[in-house]
Amino acid sequence: MGTESISGIETSVPSSIVQFHMLDQLRALARANSLWPMTFGLACCAIEMMSAGAARFDLSRFGAEVFRPSPRQADLMIVAGTVNKKMLEPVKILYDQMTEPKWVIAMGNCAISGGPFKFKGQYNVIEGVDSFLPVDVYVPGCPPRPEALIEGILELEEKITGTRRWPRVKPETAVKG
Amino acid sequence: MTLLAQSQLQETFELNIGPQHPATHGVLRVKVIMDGEYIVKAEPVLGYIHRMHEKMGENRTWNQFWPNLGRLDYLSAIAYNHGYAGLLERAMGIEVPERAEYIRVITVELNRLQSHLLWFGAFILDLGGFTPLMYAFDEREQILDLLESVTGSRLTYCYFRFGGVYNDVDDDFITGTRAFIKRLRPQIPMYHDLVTKNVILMERLVDIGHISADMCRKYGATGPVLRGSGVNFDIRKNEPYSVYPELDFDVPVYHECDSMARYMVRMDEMEQSMRIIEQALDKMPDGPVKAEKAPKILKPPKGDYHFAVEAARGTFSMRTVSDATNTSYRMRLRSPTYSNLSLFEEASRGMLLSDALAFMGSLDLVIPEMDR
Amino acid sequence: MLASEGLPPQKEVVEEVQAAEEGEVDPKAKKKEEEKPRENGLLETDYAKRGFHLDVQVNPDQVVRSAEILDSEGMTMEMVTGVDWLKDGQFEIVYDYSFTGGELFRVVVRCRVDREKPDVPTISEVFGGANWHERETWELFGINFVGHPQLERFLLPDDCDYYPLRKDFKL
Amino acid sequence: MSGYFSYLLNGIKSLAIGLKITNKEFLTRPITLQYPHESVKMAPRYRGHIELLMDSETGTHTCISCGMCQKGCPSNCITVKSKKVPGVKGKVLTAYILDFTTCSLCGQCVENCKPAAIDFSNEYNLASTRKEDFVFDLLQKLHPEGVPEPKVDPALLKKEQEKIEAAAKAAAEKKEAAAKAATEKEGEGGEKAEGKS
Numbered sequence: 065m066g067t068e069s070i071s072g073i074e075t076s077v078p079s080s081i082v083q084f085h086m087l088d089q090l091r092a093l094a095r096a097n098s099l100w101p102m103t104f105g106l107a108c109c110a111i112e113m114m115s116a117g118a119a120r121f122d123l124s125r126f127g128a129e130v131f132r133p134s135p136r137q138a139d140l141m142i143v144a145g146t147v148n149k150k151m152l153e154p155v156k157i158l159y160d161q162m163t164e165p166k167w168v169i170a171m172g173n174c175a176i177s178g179g180p181f182k183f184k185g186q187y188n189v190i191e192g193v194d195s196f197l198p199v200d201v202y203v204p205g206c207p208p209r210p211e212a213l214i215e216g217i218l219e220l221e222e223k224i225t226g227t228r229r230w231p232r233v234k235p236e237t238a239v240k241g
Numbered sequence: 242m243t244l245l246a247q248s249q250l251q252e253t254f255e256l257n258i259g260p261q262h263p264a265t266h267g268v269l270r271v272k273v274i275m276d277g278e279y280i281v282k283a284e285p286v287l288g289y290i291h292r293m294h295e296k297m298g299e300n301r302t303w304n305q306f307w308p309n310l311g312r313l314d315y316l317s318a319i320a321y322n323h324g325y326a327g328l329l330e331r332a333m334g335i336e337v338p339e340r341a342e343y344i345r346v347i348t349v350e351l352n353r354l355q356s357h358l359l360w361f362g363a364f365i366l367d368l369g370g371f372t373p374l375m376y377a378f379d380e381r382e383q384i385l386d387l388l389e390s391v392t393g394s395r396l397t398y399c400y401f402r403f404g405g406v407y408n409d410v411d412d413d414f415i416t417g418t419r420a421f422i423k424r425l426r427p428q429i430p431m432y433h434d435l436v437t438k439n440v441i442l443m444e445r446l447v448d449i450g451h452i453s454a455d456m457c458r459k460y461g462a463t464g465p466v467l468r469g470s471g472v473n474f475d476i477r478k479n480e481p482y483s484v485y486p487e488l489d490f491d492v493p494v495y496h497e498c499d500s501m502a503r504y505m506v507r508m509d510e511m512e513q514s515m516r517i518i519e520q521a522l523d524k525m526p527d528g529p530v531k532a533e534k535a536p537k538i539l540k541p542p543k544g545d546y547h548f549a550v551e552a553a554r555g556t557f558s559m560r561t562v563s564d565a566t567n568t569s570y571r572m573r574l575r576s577p578t579y580s581n582l583s584l585f586e587e588a589s590r591g592m593l594l595s596d597a598l599a600f601m602g603s604l605d606l607v608i609p610e611m612d613r
Numbered sequence: 614m615l616a617s618e619g620l621p622p623q624k625e626v627v628e629e630v631q632a633a634e635e636g637e638v639d640p641k642a643k644k645k646e647e648e649k650p651r652e653n654g655l656l657e658t659d660y661a662k663r664g665f666h667l668d669v670q671v672n673p674d675q676v677v678r679s680a681e682i683l684d685s686e687g688m689t690m691e692m693v694t695g696v697d698w699l700k701d702g703q704f705e706i707v708y709d710y711s712f713t714g715g716e717l718f719r720v721v722v723r724c725r726v727d728r729e730k731p732d733v734p735t736i737s738e739v740f741g742g743a744n745w746h747e748r749e750t751w752e753l754f755g756i757n758f759v760g761h762p763q764l765e766r767f768l769l770p771d772d773c774d775y776y777p778l779r780k781d782f783k784l
Numbered sequence: 785m786s787g788y789f790s791y792l793l794n795g796i797k798s799l800a801i802g803l804k805i806t807n808k809e810f811l812t813r814p815i816t817l818q819y820p821h822e823s824v825k826m827a828p829r830y831r832g833h834i835e836l837l838m839d840s841e842t843g844t845h846t847c848i849s850c851g852m853c854q855k856g857c858p859s860n861c862i863t864v865k866s867k868k869v870p871g872v873k874g875k876v877l878t879a880y881i882l883d884f885t886t887c888s889l890c891g892q893c894v895e896n897c898k899p900a901a902i903d904f905s906n907e908y909n910l911a912s913t914r915k916e917d918f919v920f921d922l923l924q925k926l927h928p929e930g931v932p933e934p935k936v937d938p939a940l941l942k943k944e945q946e947k948i949e950a951a952a953k954a955a956a957e958k959k960e961a962a963a964k965a966a967t968e969k970e971g972e973g974g975e976k977a978e979g980k981s
């Protein structure tokens with residue numbers, strides 16, 4: 065996986081005359097481990113998002129279980145599902161309402177590129193939320209497994225802090241029956 | 242006149258719920274006109290997840306339309322697969338091997354179980370109880386593991402094919418399913434102890450959200466909503482398809498017409514689904530899982546066809562107009578919650594807002610299926 | 614034999630409709646009569662092949678009457694939809710009814726309107742559930758349901774001006 | 785008054801039952817999967833994105849570049865590129881590009897593949913900060929150290945070369961003949977023209 069470790073510190077902290085690097089790093093670590101996602105289920109992927117939050121996959125191990133219905137209390141928007149033309153405005157409004165610093169995860173193929181609903185002459189689906197939102201992490205799949213969403217959150221953590229604290233999991237090689 | 246003054250004069254105000262609201266289970270929007278805490282008019286607004294399924298039916302070949310069926314109602318996707326398979330098998334006159342039909346029934350019922358479990362958890366979450374969600378998801382994950390070992394996906398199944406299923410089930414699946422049924426069986430009385438008999442739940446559901454049988458008929462409501470209104474109607478019994486006539490199960494019917502009745506119908510349906518799965522596992526014969534004569538390129542004869550199945554939320558029926566080419570001329574998907582929600586406006590009149598949200602939860606909505 | 618195949622000329626339909634309406638009063642009794650070969654108007658169809666028992670073609674002005682008859686029979690409206698027959702210059706409006714009180718019985722009522730002036734009366738007065746279905750059909754096809762209380766954009770954004778399910782639709 | 789107390793008692797009773805169940809669960813083992821430290825074993829049929837299968841005999845894939853996967857795909861996410869190499873039977877795959885971001889994992893490609901060259905992988909935890917990471921060249925993925933050159937069959941190469949030479953010869957002859965005919969024709973035409981005039 066291509067992981068350009070762009071440190072989120074420079075981009076998310078407003079420039080001031082005096083900066084404390086260690087403090088900033090600490091703050092980034094704190095932020096990365098207490099992401100509050102917004103409950104923002106659009107379609108199929110939302111169910112996998114719920115699964116990720118439920119007992120078995122337990123997002124709270126990464127500090128991201130506090131799903132907030134209000135955008136004012138959330139700092140992570142997980143776009144889980146298809147965004148269509150009618151939903152475009154509400155998504156924009158919700159994103160604008162979130163407080164800084166804020167991040168976006170595009171979960172599932174629909175959010176990344178329109179997914180299976182992208183075809184020639186289609187009239188209603190937005191082909192990728194990155195056309196109007198600054199997406200930080202993409203999680204492909206249709207829908208992605210909850211592990212993939214966790215991986216996305218870890219990826220975001222890496223983006224914010226610049227380091228990865230968790231081991232990487234390589235899927236076992238396929239033994240096809 | 243300012244808006245405020247206007248609303249004071251009329252003593253009503255408008256409230257917007259959604260499209261992003263925790264109580265609407267997705268991107269449903271409800272425009273509500275309120276008089277204090279009471280609803281004068283609640284108008285659902287759809288379309289926030291309209292995904293052009295019907296249009297896609299017209300510009301994809303019959304085989305290429307399969308993935309769409311898994312994404313309509315992602316909670317009972319296999320039942321939708323069944324509807325589409327049945328439709329084309331009816332149109333083309335394809336005979337399905339018996340083993341394939343049993344596998345279909347087993348997977349559909351497992352899928353129904355997980356759908357009802359998810360609804361159970363999410364519905365109680367609407368009412369303010371968080372714990373049951375965890376229990377329900379625990380059981381649900383077991384079902385998803387079973388289904389994943391057969392179909393390869395967790396949610397948006399694309400498992401059926403015209404004339405059979407994608408691949409056979411193995412012994413692990415059969416023993417796993419039996420073990421799971423054994424595990425789930427005692428859980429349901431536990432749910433009743435934990436949730437159903439709880440005073441708070443009773444207070445919020447009993448005698449709330451009254452839907453009469455006639456209203457159901459006028460609005461075309463089906464599934465647990467209809468059965469909670471005292472009408473004994475289930476496509477599996479009334480318009481038998483697949484191997485359902487060979488299986489012995491009851492259709493739970495409650496006559497109270499309230500939210501509690503709909504809740505109880507679904508809880509009882511879980512038991513019936515388990516019965517069906519057990520019987521189907523016992524009766525499943527050996528043999529092929531795919532019709533040998535199933536044509537690769539499908540061109541159903543001219544005309545229109547209709548097929549209905551009982552999905553987890555009610556009657557899902559498909560109507561297609563074929564012009565004897567390899568794509569459909571017109572594909573119409575009739576989704577149950579579309580009709581079920583259309584009675585919301587009438588049924589919620591005069592209700593308290595908090596009750597209306599509980600009532601909406603009892604309708605078991607899946608928004609992408611409604612918008613199609 | 615089906616109306617969608619044969620495309621009976623409108624005049625013949627008018628003559629047949631009288632018979633159709635009289636016959637419709639008791640669908641079950643009609644079932645027995647089905648052995649006789651029927652022409653336009655009312656058609657018995659092979660359920661195993663088609664998925665419905667009775668296929669009725671009426672004139673647009675008889676749609677409401679047919680809905681009332683089926684309502685009095687205790688049938689429920691399952692869906693309303695349209696079909697765009699571009700090469701005939703017509704829209705077809707299809708109403709699906711089913712009987713949920715017991716043994717299943719499905720009736721399809723269809724009517725054709727001119728593509729240039731697609732007007733058909735609404736049945737939302739008879740079946741409340743038809744409201745949304747008609748609204749959707751209006752939105753996707755542009756078929757005008759006369760007397761419908763709320764023909765507004767439903768699934769699509771408020772500002773769009775196209776009818777996506779028309780066969781000549783191009784974005 | 786008694787109604788009030790019975791109501792209260794009922795409430796306490798249902799609370800007690802609920803707490804009993806919760807407490808029982810308190811003592812059971814947690815079911816949480818500690819994901820990055822332990823991972824679930826994927827079912828053999830799990831559908832990840834598709835991949836080219838390694839054939840142990842030839843040491844490479846068995847794709848014949850027929851393009852059936854590309855044709856059957858509902859969302860046009862597969863592009864098969866191939867070219868003709870002298871001395872190799874059939875076409876040679878040069879790139880198998882999968883745009884996973886539009887895939888719906890329906891399995892039409894795997895089903896359509898006659899030589900069973902592709903199958904679902906079990907990659908279940910993809911995530912990246914770049915969208916382009918999900919457009920895979922499956923051929924590159926199969927041979928990360930470099931795609932091996934296709935094995936040239938000398939007999940076939942010879943045959944082909946002979947064929948080409950023969951064809952070239954034939955073409956040359958044809959050309960010659962044509963030229964000859966043209967000159968003759970010209971001559972004839974000239975004669976005719978002369979005759980006419």
